[in-house]
Amino acid sequence: MTAVGIHASHEQLHPTDLLALVRRAEEAGFGAAMCSDHLEPWGRAQGHSAFAWAWLGAALAGTSRLTFGSVTAPGQRYHPVVAAQAVATLEAMYPGRTWVALGSGENLNEHVTGAPWPPKDVRDARLRECVEVIRALLAGQEVTHHGLVEVDSARLWTLPEQPPPLFGAAITPQTAAAHADWADGLITTNQPLDDLRKVVEAYRSAGGRGDLAVQVHLAWAPSLADAERTAVAQWGTNTFPPPRSWDLASPEAFEAASAGVGIDEVREVVHVTDSLTGLGDYLGALVEAGADRLYLHHVSADRAELERFVDAFAERVLPQLS
Numbered sequence: 155m156t157a158v159g160i161h162a163s164h165e166q167l168h169p170t171d172l173l174a175l176v177r178r179a180e181e182a183g184f185g186a187a188m189c190s191d192h193l194e195p196w197g198r199a200q201g202h203s204a205f206a207w208a209w210l211g212a213a214l215a216g217t218s219r220l221t222f223g224s225v226t227a228p229g230q231r232y233h234p235v236v237a238a239q240a241v242a243t244l245e246a247m248y249p250g251r252t253w254v255a256l257g258s259g260e261n262l263n264e265h266v267t268g269a270p271w272p273p274k275d276v277r278d279a280r281l282r283e284c285v286e287v288i289r290a291l292l293a294g295q296e297v298t299h300h301g302l303v304e305v306d307s308a309r310l311w312t313l314p315e316q317p318p319p320l321f322g323a324a325i326t327p328q329t330a331a332a333h334a335d336w337a338d339g340l341i342t343t344n345q346p347l348d349d350l351r352k353v354v355e356a357y358r359s360a361g362g363r364g365d366l367a368v369q370v371h372l373a374w375a376p377s378l379a380d381a382e383r384t385a386v387a388q389w390g391t392n393t394f395p396p397p398r399s400w401d402l403a404s405p406e407a408f409e410a411a412s413a414g415v416g417i418d419e420v421r422e423v424v425h426v427t428d429s430l431t432g433l434g435d436y437l438g439a440l441v442e443a444g445a446d447r448l449y450l451h452h453v454s455a456d457r458a459e460l461e462r463f464v465d466a467f468a469e470r471v472l473p474q475l476s
Contacts, residue, residue: 156441158475159186160223160464161369161451162213165195166388169204171457173216178461180217182468185476187213187371188223188449193231193263197391197405197412200455207240214248221251225323225341227259228284228303229277235308237284238291241346245314254366255341256285257323258400265403274397278332284295285320285336292317319364325396327356339364342423344371354444365445368440371424374452376464378428382417389453393419398468415435424453434471441475448475 160179162172174185191206206224228237244252258277280302290297291310299305321341330353340357373385389406393415402408427433437448452463457466
């Protein structure tokens with residue numbers, strides 16, 4: 155059975171509105187949620203970026219059955235010991251309801267430490283060290299580590315009965331394959347089906363285990379023109395692929411890089427539609443391509459629009475997917 159969740163975008167809404175959104179999603183029949191973990195939004199029009207870990211505690215307490223996850227980047231803005239403590243505390247308080255995906259990060263969020271932004275191969279090596287540190291801490295070990303990250307006699311004193319799953323975060327087949335030997339699952343984003351199949355195949359053929367989750371960027375409205383306006387206004391800064399998206403350092407830089415972007419470019423990364431039936435067919439195709447979980451990110455920054463989508467989707471599409 156495919157798990158269908160809602161994505162709470164901290165870049166786009168106040169955390170109070172996001173909390174109301176996930177409560178509405180649970181009431182409507184969704185069984186899962188995830189959130190972003192940013193310091194800055196992708197563009198100034200998005201306008202928010204609250205602290206994900208504080209919000210996750212409130213969201214888990216404010217819902218009764220939703221599972222929650224987040225994609226985070228240990229190694230620069232978060233020391234891996236701090237990340238491990240946050241993950242362990244949430245899972246200890248809400249057993250079986252949390253997961254975290256670990257990635258190598260974006261300069262947009264990490265440059266604030268003042269440390270140089272490493273090249274991708276160094277970031278990947280640093281991530282692998284962070285995974286080893288986090289796993290050892292979640293297993294109750296005392297950790298000292300010297301390398302791209304430094305750890306001195308660290309130990310977690312409050313531990314869950316079982317460690318939460320640690321997913322790998324990947325956009326490309328190369329990164330997906332590299333995560334396969336350590337990850338408990340993989341999360342990626344929607345992309346052309348042939349490209350998504352390559353990511354799935356790279357992970358599975360390298361021995362990747364666990365669920366494969368897809369964060370689905372979408373824009374829906376009863377009017378196609380309204381859906382298109384929302385998609386361009388809110389997600390036009392997110393139309394270019396890595397490595398460029400990894401390396402830009404500010405919302406203003408993303409805006410400059412995406413100047414002149416229109417609906418054709420946005421449609422490459424956002425499923426834009428006025429048809430819930432068509433959306434259901436599209437999500438079904440993602441499942442056929444290998445997705446075990448779908449996390450729906452309606453790219454609107456309007457709480458009322460998002461709640462209308464949650465209600466309509468739950469009534470007309472969710473039953474056929476789940």
